[in-house]
Amino acid sequence: MITLCQFPAAFNVPNPSPYCLKVETFLRLCGLDYRVKTLFDPRKGPKGKLPFIQLDGELIADSAVILRTLSERLELPLDRHLDAAGRGRALAITRLCDEHLYFLLVYFRWLEDEGWHQIKPVFFGGLPAPLKWLVPGLARSNIRKALHGQGLGRHNREEALTFAREDLQALSDLLGAAPFFGGVQPCSADAAAYGLLANLILCSLDTPLNRLAREFPALVAYCERLRDKFWA
Template sequence: MITVFQYPRLLGIPNMSPFCLKLEAWLRMVGIKYDIREVADPRKGPKGKLPFIKDDELEIADTSMIIDYLKKQHSIQIDDHLSASDRAIALAFERMLSEHLYWALLYNRWVDDNWVKTKEALFSTLPAVLKGIVPAVAQKNIKNELDGQGMGRHSREEIYDFANQDLKAISDFLADKPYLMGDKPSTVDATLYAFLCNILEVHLRSPMKDYLHKCKNLLAYNERMGQQLFPDFFKLDESDEAWSTEH
């Protein structure tokens, strides 16, 4: 059994890091058993980031690299039904979510009006002497990352416009399909669910959340995936089928 090292469960969702949630969602999709070790400091990871896994004595970091490793180790076939063209499209959506929408999500929590709630969720257990120092340093580092990536150099309105363009593209492509790439789930669904959950299910204001409430197919997708994958967090209606790796 592998051990997953990830952030503590906060804000009422399985994980407030879309990358940690992506990994755990994928593990549940493919039926790999795992243990969780909660880690508050990402610097403890082999690449200074979370999540990472330990398989016996082998440590692997970066969600995509972890998934690629586990696919080979366990002969996982969740993406085998995808054509070459499908794989290219799925990869493009993966990159859009992880390398573009992610930065708008980061801005929403660490810079915009939600910073007070984010600070309370992440740093409330710090000793009093550190509460005035650590959050300020962490926020400054995030702002520097946002500026370095480029998203932080735009206005608030521009940032959310970029994000909502991403969400519109996803909604348009999903249309009335049960999963992003068709009738069967694939790895990209773990990524998409992780981001939708982190926007829709946390009690934080967001123009992205406002926009998603206009996208009925993404609302239904998020609810369906949450009930299937995390019934321990989101109540499973009697009319819904439990998740099966045979789907």
């Protein structure tokens, strides 16, 4: 049995972390049996972040490493219908979601006051005093420094939204008229795409990025389709 250790659900999505939702969606796409262990402190993970899984007594962290390890050890067939170009395309989609659009999501949740005022009580409201007065500001400061180092934190709102629009348009164009990013059936890229897009489109958070994502009908329909098929 696979144990998935992740944050609790919030904001009307199974997980407010795109990476946690990515891994759990992958487990569902593959039809694997698993159980969830809810954690609040990412420092308990082997790499100091969530999600991580326990598999055969081994702790495995990082969503990309988790998916790769499960695919190899369990010989999962999720991507077998893809040719070499399809596998390359799936990896490019995954990287776009994990390594660029994700940081824009963080930007509008943590750096912009509109998003911050929505996530602060949910993420930190359960802390005891005086931690609930100290930790949120420290966490936000650390996120601001991390995004500045990553690069996107150096841009203003309009520049960040322009990047986001380009990413979302690319995903919409890559999806086209297909039901999934894997074509007529899902592939591993759908786990990453849904983990991110559900947190923009189906999530109850209301930020400029969430509103922008909901302007792409193909991506809205995609999220609803995958939710209804694998999360009903």
